[in-house]
Amino acid sequence: MLHIDLRSDTVTKPSPEMRKAMANAEVGDDVYGDDPTVNKLEEKAAEMFGKEDAVFVSSGTQGNLVSILSQATRGDEILIGDICHIFSSEGGGVSVLGGVVMYPLKTNSDGTIDEENILNAVKPDDYHKPKTKLFAFENTHGGLSGIPIDKKASDKMALAAKKAGLRVHVDGARIFNASVALNTSVKDLAEHVDSLTFCLSKGLSCPVGSVIVGEKDQITEARRVRKLLGSAMRQVGVIAACGIVALDSMVERLNEDHENAKKLAVGLAEISKVEINPDNIHTNLVRFKVPENTGFEVAEKLKEMGILINGSYTDLRMVAHYGIDNKHIDKTIESMSKVMNSI
Incomplete structure (x- = not known):
């Protein structure tokens, strides 16, 4: 009987080229920064997105958690779409593990959040209230049949948040799907965001892994948070090798x-x-x-x-x-x- 698994794009198997790259990967201790394959993947990702640095993590959920906890701390608040994956399907990790409050905002049918709603949700400087530090959205939006959010709409939300002094994070688990569907580079889609996480293990077909891209200082802090969560890995080039193949040959x-x-x-x-x-x-x-x-x-x-x-x-x-x-x-x-x- 023909077996057809349509549950998710996370069920993908690595390509023959990925398996070969894994077998031949040059490795080192990534905690010391000595794994050349991981370093190559991170450098490649940062360049593709037009960001200063990148860090490899074990999953998309961890990527979002590390990204947020490297930019907001216990008692801070983040603004986030009410049906986005971080809010609805990641175990409340930023609150459970980081003490960060999530304030949900109404998500429109196209995956966007109105500028007015973003600005009105930012708390005044009042010790009765948490400090609003960050705004996060999702592209493509998994809760809305994978709708891609174009550059104009992404920029509008990001710039509204920045106008209010907030940092901006994107859950870009399927950002390459958005890029292909919109015929727009990921660099353009990420132009005004401070951090973005993308998955290697969904449509790009790697067995495991995600990457965070962002500013140098933020990624340095992200590495600290990753270690705190027990997720710094050693000879991880055997996995990162698949990511390099994916970015080279699995996007189009x-x-x-x-x-x-x-x-x-x-x-x-x-x-x-x-x-x-x-x-x-x-x-x-x-x-x-x-x-x-x-x-x-x-x-x-x-x-x-x-x-x-x-x-x-x-x-x-x-x-x-x-x-x-x-x-x-x-x-x-x-x-x-x-x-x-x-x-």
């Missing part, structure tokens, strides 16, 4: 994932009792609705047919990625049609 192919996601969305839209607007699918995430309280049943029936997806009672998600091709999309649409006819 993301467009294939976007095309497959769009094809999937169009097919799903033609199935009875499936609610989705294909016009809202811009990158590789496909979110859709099924009749109330049938989501788990739909997912279970698809699993029996060899197709894995994620979802809940009504909202379901499928993700296109490296390893998913046209025949997988066709099979998924065909199987979904059979399942919905049985519901």
